[in-house]
Amino acid sequence: MEKFEFNISIPISRKTKFGMKGLLILVLLVAVGFAAFRFGNNQGRENGYAAGYEEGWSESMASKLTEKNYRISDYSEMSPQSFGDLMKLAEEIRREVETTSWEHNGGPAKIDGYPQDLSLIIKQTQRGHKAVEHFLNNRRSQSEFIDP
CATH class of the missing domain: 3.30.70 (Alpha-Beta Plaits)
Incomplete structure (x- = not known):
């Protein structure tokens, strides 16, 4: 049997490559921003509770x-x-x-x-x-x- 090869070449323009990289960077930034928000929100809640508890009684x-x-x-x-x-x-x-x-x-x-x-x-x-x-x-x- 003869060897059969099938090659497809899809040309990707520079704009498409730039757009894909930009999209990946945007997703990464959103993920980091969301994680920072959650961390800050939790820390703020814990610190706020501790400060409120120490400062006075309602x-x-x-x-x-x-x-x-x-x-x-x-x-x-x-x-x-x-x-x-x-x-x-x-x-x-x-x-x-x-x-x-x-x-x-x-x-x-x-x-x-x-x-x-x-x-x-x-x-x-x-x-x-x-x-x-x-x-x-x-x-x-x-x-x-x-x-x-």
Whole structure:
């Protein structure tokens, strides 16, 4: 059998080549622009939320407060001997946990000490309660290493 070849030559003008390159560059620029927009939009949303959270509390945030009782007597190393000791712990929590959320800093969150049952009653958001629990657990674990 003889060899059969089939060649088609399609002439492409310079204008067509230039147009194809231009179209590919345009698609690339649109894709990069879209990616930059999405990245900037996400970053702006995250930064805006963080700034808004730190700058102040709105009435809508105040409505999301829940009250929780933290029995400090369960933390043997933290057992306060007096109301003053209990309030020192409360002040330390205000200084280190969600600082802008507390009442004395313009936020709606409150903390009260009850020496009768060695507890703190804290009115705070869900995020604030998690931070308080984390703070108290850290205090507990640090003192366990200090006093074996």
